Amino acid sequence: MSSPSPASPRTPARRRRPAWAGRNYTLLTGAAVVTNLGSHGALIAAAFAVMEAGGSGGDVGLVAAARTLPLVLFLLIGGALADRLPRHRVMVAANALNCLSQAAFAVLVLAGDPQLWQMMLLTALCGTGTAFFNPAAEGMLLSTVSGEHANRAFALFRMAMNGAGIGGAALGGAMIAAIGPGWVLAVDAAAFAIAGALRAFLDVGHVPDRAPGGGLLADLREGWVEVRTRPWLWSIVLQFSVVVAVVGAAEAVYGPLVARDRLGGPAPWGLALACFGVGTIAGAVLMMAWKPRRLLLVGTLCVFPLALPSAGLAVPLPVWGLCLVMFVSGGAIEVFGVNWMTTMHQEIPEEKFSRVSAYDWFGSVSMLPLATAVAGPAEAAFGRTEALWGCAALVVLATAAVLLIPDVRHLTRRAKESGPRPAPWGSAPDPAPQTPARLDAPA
Template sequence: MQSPPSPVPRPRFAWASRNFRIQTAATVIGGLGNAGAPIATAFAVLEGGGSTTEVGYVTAARLLPTVLLLVLGGALADRLPRHHVMVGANLFSAAAQAALAAVVLTGGAPLWQLMLLSAAGGAGYAFYAPAAGGMVLESVAPEHAARAFSVYRMGLNAAQIGGAALGGALTAAVGPGWVLALDAGCFLVAAALRFLLETVPPVAAAAGGGMLRDLREGWQEFASRRWLWVIVLQFSVLVACISAVEAVYGPIVAKERLGGARDWGLAMAAYGVGLVATGVLMARWQPRRILLVGNWGVFLFGVPALALAVSAPLPVLAASMFLSGVGVTVFGVNWMIALQQEIPPEAFSRVAAYDEFGSLSLAPLGTALAGPAAGLFGLSGALWACAALSFLLSAVVLLEPQVRRLTRRPTAGPTAADAQGAPRTATAPTL
């Protein structure tokens, strides 16, 4: 009697579609340049004789158009093929970073030029980000979402490690202009890869209606979920504090008390190690209370501000950045699972845009006021305030029952929002 044939083993990443692999590869390449660019921009201002306040102004100039244009970017990403939106945004960002690199390399760039070109880069991100989240969502089946988000973030976070360390080292060795030029090149390569993505027809476009109707429907999806807008309100203040710490105070402390760009790049690389190490855990761990667990990670966001406030040596600062990276991944993966589980796919990019719009809304103000706050309270005082606000907000948001109770559900089961009686305007995602 002939024995039955042995089953053919499935490839380890059989769940990862071609689009997911390409998008992840493009994200890794783009992330290499993006991780070093903020370091280079901050030190370009400082090496040109700029002050703490001017570093804050340049950072705010980048964030402001992102905030203003995110909602429009989300609407376009739900109406047009998402990879077309991403390619266009990447090409625009490449041009903006190349122009910024040119003015820095030629020397003596006035503040207004740095702010204008930084703003152009922020505008490119506003159109890229909502489309990118939607592309990952539609590239995998719901039962593989946790694994996909973890792998995707591990790739991005690995690029954060290499890009931050390389960006800091290159800024110290050859100057910030070449790091910005490298970022422009990474954007070009990422755009070329995303050009190869297969088109997925946009659901919202087929339904008809104008842009204002799309925005209104996206807002209804966003506002009908209390857990969603409560956390976005939390992050509006939290991100303002983190942006001030990472984009303004961190480089200043590194320049005045540590070894400059190289040491700040190493600290940011330690942050990336925390992101990647926790990504391995999150690919396997599936906590039941997804937002409750995610918010425990948010408590770690304020640790770097404490280390900078007490002028901790580089190893302690690196450890604090590592812990912050752990918290970001714990929150980020659980947050994406919550969105994937609760938001209809045809509205995902618009809801993600409202999410990021709200989360970033105060970031330009936070970075613009970072310099004056340091002048008023002292650098250490401003850092202590950022840390205190981070911890306080992490505690306050747990007062919302939906944040504590939102539960991971089986793919085909009823949604947590349905169980809580929260209004829904569409069925759960089915991919």
């Protein structure tokens, strides 16, 4: 009688991924890797496309503002729709819009002589896609893991995503220096097309039908109640409305200008952004093993280092020094990010998560268009160095204020789920369970 084959029950095949990393988690992680490879380089490319067309620092800020303004306008609608429609369809449609807008931007730049209004319009379309994508994406990701594995799953996802950002930023900066920003924008368009195709294969057969709501406004009111009754949530959203605004202005406007004038061009700035990505990977590796009990206290303390890049640009530090502070800030914000996602997974009901996530995103980016738009005038009025020091000070002040909220200091990780939580869809071994699992995890 022949010996058992390696795939027989006596010698099961070795698993290539953890048991909790099912099909949907794997597809979502792969798609995030692809989009981050393209988008990190594209952000740099957009700024240098404006400057190569003769634009000023104020013009760079206007294009950056055009990308973020649609987030403010459409995020809440996107969150409500994601809690009503199949989330994967919202994600694929948003990826398609991002692909088309970035492809048109690439053609415009490669053809030569792009106009400011054209670049603003196309980046605004890309921002619109992001507004509908983000709430749906967070709901999808968090619903693929159980509470027991949430911390590790979120850390691994963010490590893969940010690892792709390292390559994207470094490669994007090098490509801009070698062949120009237009081709980097074209790569970003292709990345959105590939990611949309991956997300189209998500398995949603076990997702229970959503109960009919009372209309879009009623859905938004329900989401608002979830936010305003949780002091830890609304206070951190307010904090990040300031932090995201000033950090975004520093990195989208002042960073490329300092790189052009003091660091030697786009390649060193791309390297600094890549070091930020390396830091996020280090932070994610740490969070794979570390489960702090006071989730939000630890996370909030790790927001203070986000002041370092603005301060480093204000000095300005040499390239190696800027890379060091970017690494530290990347690791620190990753600790915050994993703790934040774990807190949301623990505290927010799944059926309301996309709406709550939309309010989170809305509050966080609400001041970003204004900050990027006024970055140029602020530089003219006060000087670039003074504006950068102001950015650093605002990060410190907003973060210190959040620590005054008792819930931020005292909210703790629960050792076990407060109620029974079935195995997440997309990772259960039986592809056709009798009763669909409740999607009770944020994304």
